[in-house]
Amino acid sequence: MPSVAFYTLGCKVNFYDTEAIWQLFKKEGYEQVDFETAAADVYLINTCTVTNTGDKKSRQIIRRAVRRNPDAVIAVTGCYAQTSPAEVMAIEGVDLVIGTQDRDKLMGYIAQIQSERKPINAVRNIMKTRAFEELDVPDFADRTRAFLKIQEGCNNFCTFCIIPWSRGLSRSRDPQSVVKQAEQLVAAGYKEIVLTGIHTGGYGDDLDNYRLSDLLWDLDKVEGLERIRISSIEASQIDDAMIDVLNHSRKMCRHLHIPLQAGEDSVLARMRRKYTTAEFADKIRRLHRAMPGVAITTDVIVGFPGETDALFEQGYRFMKELGFSEMHVFPYSKRTGTPAARMEDQVDEDVKHERVHKLIDLSERMQLDYAKKFIGEVVDVIPERDYKGAPNSGLVMGYSGNYLQVVFEGSEALIGELCRVKITEAGVNECRGQLVRVLDAGAAAARGGDARKPAALPQALEA
Structure with a gap:
């Protein structure tokens, strides 16, 4: 063979x-x-x-x-x-x-x-490609979350990024193909699907009168699918239709990853991002009003050319004010062939790393503040593995719909099952919880979300 x-x-x-x-x-x-x-x-x-x-x-x-x-x-x-x-x-x-x-x-x-x-x-020449490359992936999963690629390429051409030249312009997978594979993944036993792509929120840019929000509603109808998560979406792509489906679909995870990249307008302009800090903040506040308790994570690039100490501090204050549930922080790295690599006022590497550590410290404080809000609350958790990979440890780990990593007492038999878990202790990278009960298939969808306490759960079980 x-x-x-x-x-x-x-x-x-x-x-x-x-x-x-x-x-x-x-x-x-x-x-x-x-x-x-x-x-x-x-x-x-x-x-x-x-x-x-x-x-x-x-x-x-x-x-x-x-x-x-x-x-x-x-x-x-x-x-x-x-x-x-x-x-x-x-x-x-x-x-x-x-x-x-x-x-x-x-x-x-x-x-x-x-x-x-x-x-x-x-x-x-990738720029001449206009069709999504359909390749069969019957079962690609990260432990218990199945990933489903719905989009390829990017139209943004940010000054720091080479990806449009390596992946081409945005192309969307046929909606019927997406739904069909979602049904196959559910039939294989997966309860959560993560929609992914190079620029996932750009799904539908090349389709007639069909956007990502329409796809989410179609996936909402897939029987047996209990959680839908979007790997990443741009602030500029969050419109009224998207907020409507995020708020009213019973299957959408109450977690969104929305890249910010910089917290100051002149830096955003040099990056060629499609929003200002005011516009970004407005979208975040609208999401918090529509989905109380939503977890919003983000990406930040530190030390972009021209980012002075004063501009960094202004961005730092902006991020602190928004209160993300977590930030992924990266030092700017020159990419040959991009406009940013040719810009003047490149930032010293030592300065970059100092700023990175300052933002990581802020991120950890925000993570803890967000997690503390859920002490005493009961959330849905799908255990993914034994705690720290130790079989028979008596502990399992999984993620809630709003992306809290939760560790609680339980056996391997719980892996892949939808569990109701009461948060007893908050931490930066993980929370501790207590198993309340294991849900029947479809129970989470019938109840309608993670960050709201379900009235149907008996009070005795929450105590």
């Missing part, structure tokens, strides 16, 4: 794409072997190019694959392959470069290489 080994760098979408590619190999009778420990007939490296470091790491992994089995077919896909195919082809031992499209032709290319042993550069 022929064998294939995979190595994936970068984001969750890349991991999703690798799983889709594995389905192609599986249909051709391949077995999957470990990249690090077994010799394979084919090595496929799914690369990342979001930073210069991502390019370097991708090259290192490609060379490692060549050393592991010089006679194997070395295939390279992903964002670095798309933006720099000549660089990849120049690495001795590389047989195939295929980029971020045409992966459905992969097996034909590999068969051709095995027959002729001639390298193939199959990368095309």
